[in-house]
Amino acid sequence: MPTASAGSLTLPAKLTGSEEMAYDAQELETRWQKAWDDSGVFEVESDSSKPKFYCLEMFPYPSGHMHMGHVRNYSIGDAMARFQRLMGKNVLYPMGYDSFGMPAENAAKKEGGHPHDVTHSNISSIRSDQERMGYSYDWRRFLATSDVDYYKWNQEMFLTLNERGLVERRMAPVNWCTDCDTVLANEQVKNNRCWRCGLEVVQRDMAQWFLKMTEYSDELLDELDNISFPENVKAMQRNWIGRSHGAHIDFPVVGSDSVIGAFTTRPDTIFGVTFVTLSPEHPLCEEICEGTQWEEGWSELRDECAKMSEFERINMLKEKKGVFLGRNAINPMNGEEVPIYAGNFVVASYGTGAVMAVPGHDQRDFDFAKAYDLEIRRVLTKGSGDDPNSPLTEAFEGYGHMVNSSKDGFDGLSGEDAMNAVIEALEDSGAGHGTVEYRLKDWLLSRQRFWGTPIPMIHCESCGIVPVPKDELPVELPLDVVFSEEQSGNPLASHRQFIDVACPVCGGNAKRETDTMDTFFDSSWYFMRFCDASNESQPFDRASVDYWMEGGVDLYIGGIEHAVMHLLYARFFTKFTRDAGMNSVGEPFGRLVCQGMLNAPAPYCEKCNSEYHIDNFGTDCPTCGSSLSSRNAKMSKSLGNTVSPEEMVSKFGADTVRLFILFGANPEAGMDWSDSALEANNRQISSIIDAVVQAITLDGSPSEMDEWLMAKLSRNQTSWTEAMSDVSLREGVMISHFEMLSDWSWYLRRGGCDPKTARHFLEGWIPMLAPATPHIAEEFWLKLDGDGLLASHILEPVQLTSGSDSAIAREAYIRDLITSGRNLRSLAERHSEKEITRAVIQTAAKWKTDMARDAIRLNLEGFDFKTQGQSHVQTLEIFQDESKRGDVFQTWQSITTGSKKKRGRIHSWSDGQKSLISGGLDEKAVIQENADFIAASLGVNTVEVYRVGQGEDVGGKARISFPLEPGIAFL
């Protein structure tokens, strides 16, 4: 038996009925973890003969320990990886660490030592937490981005980017975080605050390294239509890239050679321009007003805007403010002179930092014009009834027909036509052209920090900036660097041995670049490295990446916080490497799933509408003093409502934690932590163990329940496979861990006891338990004497047999009978003076079931009951009996067309019910055979059953009896 590697067993191989499986989760789980590890069962290689599945989680930053958010992320991924292996896929499921970055550097500063050591001890601790959860990673593909084995390829990729003209060093106003002592990329600034530390960023002019991501703007945007990302992530990326189509229009400055270039998305409003607005920082401002009476006003405005952060400018300044700059500009379409203003609402960094102002058709310009008494001109009408000369009370921003054009050939045009006509005219006169603007900026890559990949560039006194030759890589981070709290800035900058270098071109004195790369560079291609993680001659082999990443990573799971940053950079990298001939992939992630928040109870004050740290449980609100209630809030350190995975695992075992996480909510949904629910899941596992032990030790003979059980297994497998394939893990787990168990219970309750059936059932069921709870599943597999490790087992779906539908329908019939019997019994009790002891069941008269069968057949043939039903029913033999005519009509109607409120039964019967009727189910016989069970379920001593007419019409129930709905009288 290949399972020998599992070591000593908790249980004897053969169980007797009374024995219970001692569930020692700690022992059992670590034993199987070791068995999986020893067998190397999760190690994979490219294999073009098998369909592949690349399952990946956003790799973690190695802070001290794994937290619940990680557990959720990886439990989802592991369930999917294990599921896909069961489906016969070649599954790549790797794990690594995003280990460069500030926290390690800060820790080193605080505690002394080197970030390298801090990082490595963190990695081993988080890795052992992951191993304890039983995640099925191919650990041979382990990588840590701060290892030189990895970051040397960062440097090579950087040089490749440089070769392809995608690297640029330029002076630019950049976002600077004083707390982190470094610049930040646009994507890393949220509400003008640093994404990591939350401090407000300031603007500085610095020479920095940029990656020209904007070269891929269009593809990054357009390809969003073809990939399976959640809509909100797509929306965020679209928003971020911010493509707008429009025109660039040149407005010459009167009495000067200068020209103001303005971008507009609405060239159709060109004739409505009554002034031009520049951002106060615009270089032309000074030139225009220098030495005039207007200069002072402008410099005041500029200083006022500069003092404020961008955040304040947006939120505090509701009022439009501007100053005239003393000169006019010429509208190139009509030669009209319009005044030039500087305005506080014009953003320097978007478009050209200059706006052609059309107050009639732009609300901001309208407000500005009102404040400064400028002309508001209508050049579009809403419709035919709209008077082109009536004054506007607000800007009309929609599309409309051009009017009041001071040039022929434009009035009457609207929308696209109008815009195209204007663009064409501008292009003819050379005063402008159609163009596209993007909100996306190039990626600011350099960081003034130590713990990152050194940028492989050299500053030579005579040759300028020179790339490090590829064969001289890596440029290693020195280990002999001293960190201390007093020291700020990058210690590389004062490390002589690192800095001083000979120029690779001329051999003269040169200095190394001391900036390091943004750590998002590391995570922009790690998923490709995983495909070929031990390659020593290149970042990755093209064939490996093409195999594993065809169609992208099949499932990528992580948090929504990376919707713009990481996901956009990774997409850019995949496109650049494709164009560099390193792969043919193009899009990195085929399907992205963003897991929801994990919440846990925290003290909550309804009055103040805020949550407090859990230390406040049992006290009054620290703000207002009213009593605190409890509410679920995002698990966070600040609220202290985090739950330690280690503690939960040591208490309940990894399987319980995994089951709870997966059953608690679907991956995308938010999820509330609940101790009682966790315990309930732990009990569910115990119930499953009991059921499996019982199934293994079953001792009896076959019955008609066997077919039912196998039919249910088959159906459940089908719906389970569907749910799991779709990453609807909650639904999947509900089937595998709840419905399967309740089917088994029903089987037993109904007298099923065949060991052979039980074994077949377990062979189908146990693999379904593995994705969520792999350890107990593996243990069951061993107990069942299954073939090899369950971890490498491929599930053969159970085939439906011909009688499946009716077996299931038959049991459903009994269930329905009991359910309605129970309801009726409580009614009967009110009408009965003595205690109820027996039930008399009358099944429908033969003519009724014949009629039902007839109707089902006719319905299949496309018979039109509405028009032909009446005449058809009159041809029936039973109709000739005059005393029954009313009843016959009514029954026919109930079966076929139904009443106003209730549909005909041919529409409401399930396929199984129809097959019972068509197959001539003998209801009386079914009830008779199961009389004891039914009697017990209905709480009566005896059940009598006969067909209407074959016995006394007890309680007048014959009237009510209907096919599949017998009349029941309680006595």
Added chain:
RNA sequence: GCAGGGGUACCCGAGUGGUCAAAGGGGCUGGGUUUAGGUCCCAGUGCGUAGUGCUUCGCAGGUUCGAAUCCUGCCCCCUGCACCA
């Protein structure tokens, strides 16, 4: 303001045209088990009723033989972006 996602029973939450008075879980109620509590098991949980009924899925209309599900308008909530020209 723009974009995306939502509003389902006491609560959470599944449900995209008929098999829906609506899965599952929690809570609550009753019964069993127990010395008791807890656990566990069974049942109930819109109203009505010795039965085929009535009323519900944010609000108001509409399409349909039939709507929680499709369409239109409105209200409210969450998330992201935002004087982006």
